[in-house]
């Protein structure tokens with residue numbers, strides 16, 4: 765399974781098939797009060813200063829609770845989990861000290 769560090773509002777493109785090399789599973793808050801586990805496209809390193817991090821564990825902090833409750837000014841769907849640890853799987857050419 766691959767994962768990433770993204771917690772943006774863009775949860776990625778949905779996949780019909782189960783988890784593949786190009787897809788990963790993500791817990792997505794579809795709308796306040798509704799969380800779904802979806803297959804989404806695995807992000808790729810596209811810029812020299814980017815890294816792809818395979819998350820090993822993630823917490824949900826108070827911000828995630830507010831997002832779940834609809835006490836958030838951003839847009840949905842939203843992928844929570846910005847507090848995590850992981851392993852760098854890929855790095856852009858400008859990221860020489862992280863891998």
Ligand SMILES: [Zn+2]
Nearest residue numbers: 825826827847
């Ligand atoms: Zn937080």
